[in-house]
Amino acid sequence: MADRRASAEDSLIARYFKPIATDPGAFGLVDDAAILKALGQDLVVTTDAIVEGVHYLANDPPDTIARKALRTNLSDLAAKGATPAGFVLTLALRSADESWLQPFARSLGEDAKSFACPLLGGDTVSTPGPVTISITAFGRVPEGKMVRRSGAKPGDRVVVSGTIGDATLGLDILKGGAIAKALTGDPKGSEMLIARYRVPQPRNALAVAVREHASAAMDVSDGLAGDLAKLCAASGVTAVIDTPSIPTSAAAASLLSRGAVSIEALIAGGDDYEILCTVPEARAEVFTEAARQAGVAVTAIGTIMAGERLPRFLDGAGKELVLTRLSHSHF
């Protein structure tokens, strides 16, 4: 459209985002809207925004920012048992900086492809403030089969995927905090933790197993302790967690054993993007096997109990941890 005096916004969209909008419902991003087909299923809709300096650091590489923006949404779809169907992107930018947009769009396209979650449309706006990336993502589930937060029952096992607390350690390293010093001798561990902060690994491979076996699920984005409290509140139950069972990476375990970080900090830290779910006792074995086949590690960390109080985290001696905060809060 260059010969038609296209606006700078249109040129930007045509140049960077049209090449990755390959789904027929995106109409090559030349229309005002996209078409999403439900294919006879329920559509699961989730939306998550990330703000420069709040959810990622201003000097994070654009390719990791793009991946984080999409993956935080993919993580929600996975926890709801949904298969990705596509997403729309709103990008508020200070300027159309090619050296930022080019790697941003390329990585977004790569993730869209590898997670089979095509870009369907979007809006690009100017802001004098921090870059703000808002994504609304869609998934499909068989009718009535979205996994809610509210189905946990007393006796269900509490299960998490992957490892907890890596991302909050990675953020501390990037900010030059105490963890950075504690890991000066372990550049590989340091790098892994930073990667866990910058590029979440959403557990979409686990979605079908969650949908088939979990009684309740959500993703852990604001800290395990706070998110478990939310799941319990939505289900009208409480939980007892065996804190030593909480899965940690080798790097986090080493920091814990050296006293460089507390388990409380790890379970109140955010950005894990792991799946927290509850599985009825009778389904526990088949769920674990389904997870194994999906290639995702899952760990039972406790049990759902009747009651309304906050979930309790017990140490190895059965003593309750005192949590001064449960999770990250933006306000």
Next chain:
Amino acid sequence: MADRRASAEDSLIARYFKPIATDPGAFGLVDDAAILKALGQDLVVTTDAIVEGVHYLANDPPDTIARKALRTNLSDLAAKGATPAGFVLTLALRSADESWLQPFARSLGEDAKSFACPLLGGDTVSTPGPVTISITAFGRVPEGKMVRRSGAKPGDRVVVSGTIGDATLGLDILKGGAIAKALTGDPKGSEMLIARYRVPQPRNALAVAVREHASAAMDVSDGLAGDLAKLCAASGVTAVIDTPSIPTSAAAASLLSRGAVSIEALIAGGDDYEILCTVPEARAEVFTEAARQAGVAVTAIGTIMAGERLPRFLDGAGKELVLTRLSHSHF
């Protein structure tokens, strides 16, 4: 959830947005995702963000900001011939200011109700920058019936709803520009123009008529001249517009006749949120009648022609206007 040490974000959502999220698919905003039912139709997806100081003025009232955020999206749905089905909201705020949030949420709820477009979910994040409101809205159309930008054919009539140029005049008044002075004797006209800037009137009542009769459509958000150029480009055609036929409000017409503003400024100004569509000659009469029954004024302003050049705007003497800019651009 106050007894569970809910995060400030959760409290904010529960307090202001849960009361307006009455659709069953919203799950009272306590889950990570919403459910959207396609009901056997195609889902039309559109997303539009507005940024404080860019798309609205920092001192605009929160109730008009809420309405504008939703209505810019409703306008897209109307132009695509879609019936509203719901929306998700991402709100980036500097602080949880009750005196702002309360009227914002109340008005959003009122518009959601009156346009039958329920709030399904959202995300509330903190920003150090300008308030940024991003909405993704959904509509339904019978399969394959979304009205595209690309269907205009030579001979089709070019039609717009409502009046053009009011919002750009309203913005000029709010900024204390020349129009404010020119209208000192006409406070009612001034008020109307400001209202047109702050609170768009999306033409959802016209959606079915557009779907049944228009060959192409879009909403006018960045200026009639530029948006018509986009529609023509997408359709591979051009257009000739009879500029004196372009509908204007009494206030705008008075300003035009007094030379206080040029028609060029009105057709390049943004924020009209009227429908621009093309209607085959044979359908023109029935479309006009359907619009009349829907209670929306529509005006034929020109004709689609074969060719690839920019649309021409002719004055009463048949002379082509020279447009120095076609539309508003954010970059």
